[in-house]
Amino acid sequence: MLCWGNASYGQLGLGGIDEEIVVEPRKCEFFHGKKVCDVGCGLRHTAFLLEDGTVYTCGCNDLGQLGHEKCRKKPEQVVALDAQIILAVSCGESHTLALNDKGQVFSWGQGSDGQLGLNNFEECVRVPRNIKSLSDIQIAQVACGYWHSHALSRGGQVFSWGHNRYGQLGLGINGQSISTPQIIQSLQGVPFTQISAGGAHSFALTLSGAVFGWGRNKFGQLGLNDCNDRSYPTLLKSLRSQRVIYVSCGEDHTAALTKEGGVFTFGAGGYGQLGHNSTNHEINPRKVFELMGNVVTQISCGRQHTMAFTPSCGKMDAFGLAGNGQLGTRSTCNRKNPAPVKGPWGASNSSMDTDSESGYCVKRIYAGGDQSFAHYCTANDKDDVRIPDPHRRICILNQEIIHKWCNYSPGRLPIEISNEIELVFSSASCLNGSFLSTSNPDHYSTSSKCSGVDLSMARLLLHRVVQQDHHEIAQQIAASLEKNLIPRLSNSPPDIEALRLYLTLPECPLFSDRNNYVTIAIPFAKSLLSLKETPLKVLGNWWSTFEPPVFQRMVELYKGVVVYLLQMHKMGIPSVEQRIFTCFLDTSLRLLEILHTVSERAGHIIEYDKFYIHELDDLIDIRNDYVTWIQRQMYPLGQDGVVTLCRYPFVFDAQAKTTLLQTDAVIQMQMAVDQAQMQNFSSMFMPAVESVNPCLILIVRRENIVGDTMEVLRKSKNVDYKRPLKVIFVGEEAVDAGGVRKEFFLLIMKELLDPKYGMFRYHEESRLIWFSNKVRF
Template sequence: MFSWGEDCQRGFCLKGDPITEEGVHYLNFGHNVTDLSAGRSVLAFLKCNGNAFILRTNESKDGNRVRGKQKFVKCKEKIEAVSCEDDVVMLLSEKGSVFCVDTTHTPYTPRTLDSFSSIPVVQVACGSQHSVALTKEGQVYTWGLDSRGQLGLGKRSSGARSPQQVRSLLSVPVVQISAGGDQSFALSVSGGVFGWGRNDCGQLGLGDTKDMYTPACVRSLNLKKTGDICCGKDHTVVLTKHGAVFTFGSGRYGQLGHNSLRNELRPRLVAELWGAKVIKIACGRYHTLVLTHSQKVYSFGCETQGQLGNREESNPSVPLPVRLPPVHSRIGTVFAGENCSFAACSSDEDVSINSDTSTVSKATQHGLEDLVDNWTSKCDEKSWKKIKQEIHRTFSSASCLNKSFLEEGKNKHFQTSSKYHGLNLKLARRHFKKLVKTEDVWIEVEASVLRLLPLFDKNPVGVESLRIFLLLNELLHVVQKHRKQQQRSKLAEMVATAVTSLSRESLKVLGEWWSSLSSSTMERFVSVWRKALCVILSDEGAPRSDGVRNLLQVLQYMYNVNSRMSESQRLPESDFYVMIDQKFLLGELQIWRSKSKRRYVRDEPVVLCNFPIVMDLQTKKLVFDMNTYLTWVTAVLL
């Protein structure tokens, strides 16, 4: 591994003497280093055999910072990743357990975070004094200091001692997290970027300098196909799937790479790296590293401790190549922390594996399509118990559903916007058919979805959160087609309730997505709500409940969208007609007549005067004739 910057070789137990050139050292650890993180006073690294080591940096009597010797951290599980706060190290095991090591006390004893005892974690990221965790199901948890909103939990008077779920990200299909200083970020499966916390230098990329206490979408990065995010103390670096680099936040030391020391409030492309195809990024406190596909390492920003590796006397504000010693090894990745920098060497095979610009955890990328075949195959009682738990975890998570059945061809789902949903609905329909046709599986799926729907956010962050409503529409269609239900559908009513509870902005996005559907898909979606209403309203004892009103309201929403579509795409109005029992209609009419005469009636008409779109001409004429007859009878009796 190459190392440069503050105490770049001190404290490490090495094999042989380091090879040095221009302040950059080649360190032989005996094993490849697979992960490394450095905070204000601590550095932790991980070898490929799963062993973790910690080096503590302390101030000497004369005020200089001195790094101590590396110490092995004995842990009961094999470690997969490390991340450092200023004084605390977080260790993530292969099993998904999280361990905390307070380096201000010796010996360094890992303490298990009990909050994750039954929740597998796939990534941990640390800021100065706070931590962020991403679970296997795509849920985000934060804990630690909350002075600038870096926990994303809303305005609070204090921090959190134990991990707390960031509820505003519940439905966002998060696949990566990042933290640095007092800010935090989450990356969604289709490249959506969400930031929260300190923003005095514009490090959240929102175009202003206001701190954010809950996650906010960085709209400037929409459709940029973001694959990785990295944070310094008060600057942020973003890498796209195509190898382009954007930076924003503090430019005080040139760490943004724009040939200026200005702050950037919005993501700005690093022009000097255009065409280089960057594959890895890393942030120190005030400096930035990038690794290109051609195996070149560039650095820019603060150079006070030699952390740029190019012997520049001033702080260069444009990317300059790091002068690496002539050692015959390929570079797999780069690490940066505080005032030091590292480039890890690996085999050709490892480099080819790591050459993708995305550092998204593989465990979080799997959607529902990878699980259905396993669930619907024959199994023993022990396996079924495990499958039930898996079904509950998956269908109780909007995040899991929202990252399923994506349009993968040419990464098309990265184009997700308010105009395009990014889903492969045909694939979803095929898998839902398998679920619905397997009785035991369907019972568990339905129960889980019914538990999920009341928890859904009325104003979710990011458009990807709304994919679930298209998927549930497909699921309801498959249920109606293959289960031949004759009774009221509680699931349909609850989905309708969730749709009608959405904010105006979310409904507008959903409407845009509906209007982009093919005529056959739109017809299929409309038929779901029409059939659900036919089952209810064809009975004279049909309830005038909120559930029925919500079903009617969804059908009205779809009718409004359909009426704005071009004539060639528009569905005929007959597709919205619902079969209504005559006695129920008579009851509706009597309620309406009583209301019009200002008499007290407990019920309100459900269909009449509110949703005329569901009545065909014959039904409307029937209501008109009944009203004429009742008027005549009333006149005769008087």
């Protein structure tokens, strides 16, 4: 371990040295032969985590932040944590958090602002205590601000507690400190990979590089193009397309690292800590141009300085405040541009011995307060810090975890696996973080046009985890979806990454099981339909990019649900359940309607006949359904609990549509007759009203049947065409009107079908005549 910077409180762990500042990297002999896994830097104290899970601290201890009463000049073990295997540590101004392998969080130090999460405001706690309110939740990460704290659970929830004057807890309120961890509800469903905290501001980073910030913004440290504080998490739209993979916070500034190795900084720049060759503040993320050309893989922010590491050439840069030697440049002069940290650094591909004078192969850099650290290792140590520790991430569904779940003897499901299944399938965050595409463009390109999801992978893995051989797993998944996940889905997700499960979950075989229609498929559709306009529009965009087989599977799923509901209804559902049946049927049809609209707008992803439900003729009385629909059109009754299939005509096949046309013709004719009779009745009392014949009279000559017919039709109004037809041949007496009408049709068809007319066609089965170039039946 190499260290440099402020040593006045012993925070460098160098023991009883005379210097108060160390201006260049110096070996910390205490860690010789020990492997350091994590370092937490507070304002004036430091916590070190070793490979065996033990924690050592040093530095200022005036508020108990070391967790022991031993020497503060050199690292001493926190004995109270001796029974714990600690995985991560983090330090605030004067408090410390530690996370163990069971996902439990311990805190100690200053607690006057509730930053310890112990449900009190004690001035100081000198012995680590378990945060009991988080005991039933598996925590994956912890992060300390100066006087506030955050935790990220394995289920993807972000918790916050402590000082809240600037809204740094992200709970939508300012001023009131909170001493018990609270869920940031506005971030629910988003798959986060990292949380970080600065002086009084905070950040959360998603798996696909979206950055959310909140809290103090006096210097623009939230990067939102203004200096207004935020009490709710707010998306940094300017970084959305930059593929951010890590965020580090200083006291009043922020640095973001991209997948390509670029560094963006913003916020307070008074000491040059932004690296832009100026002392200006920046309210928008700005790339550090002097680092361009280098693939930076690590960044770390101290109080008012920033460090960046490029392993390919073994280059470490620092910029900002240097008054305590924290830049490691052998100088106390501030640097406004990246300056090389002094030391023989070796490139990552070097085979040099780290104990020689030729160079150190740096594994990890850390900064905080006014101190800096570099953990170096042997050159053949292949551990790569850019690969996230699975224990410090949210739990996602992948090949490895499914293999673990299915690699047990069928029978009783082990409690550990059961809990893990429930964790994943009860969490929108976990599912939204699963099945991410690694192709080009990969999931870092997620947008309203691109979901970032690999649907083929989703289908493969979901079919692999739901197998007949392991029905216990399927039962656990179904229970988690029904009781936990679907009921908690928000109608206004905070980000597009929270919408991915609406694409992937229908690929799960459980959705296609008729036994789960009522408990899973329909509630899922209801949640989808309850989405507000903007997220629903994004889903429409994503659906429109589906391959036809994938899109059709979604359509077939909910066609199946409709058929199932109608079959159950025909068999007889008790009247008390009629309202529920109606709601279920309407929900399924409305979802099909949305999919039909998406398909049409995208130029028919699938053919229109793929939406036909051929079983309708057997399951409903189409004529009665049409009459009911007409009545609702004429006399709206509001929500009267009646669903008519005619509201969704795209599900009718040709046979059903023919029945509709025939029914409509009868209704239209009867309405025309009624209207004529009403007009005749009025004419008896109102001379101004002309009487009309309730029939359409055709007076024709046999020798000019077509011409006479066309002349009458030309003079007729639209309403006349709906009335019953009465045909009179000139000079002949019609005894049997029906017979005359039949004779008329035979004659006129003979004429119309003559090649000289050409434009007409006759269909024997349906007895329809139509213009061949105008109308399609």
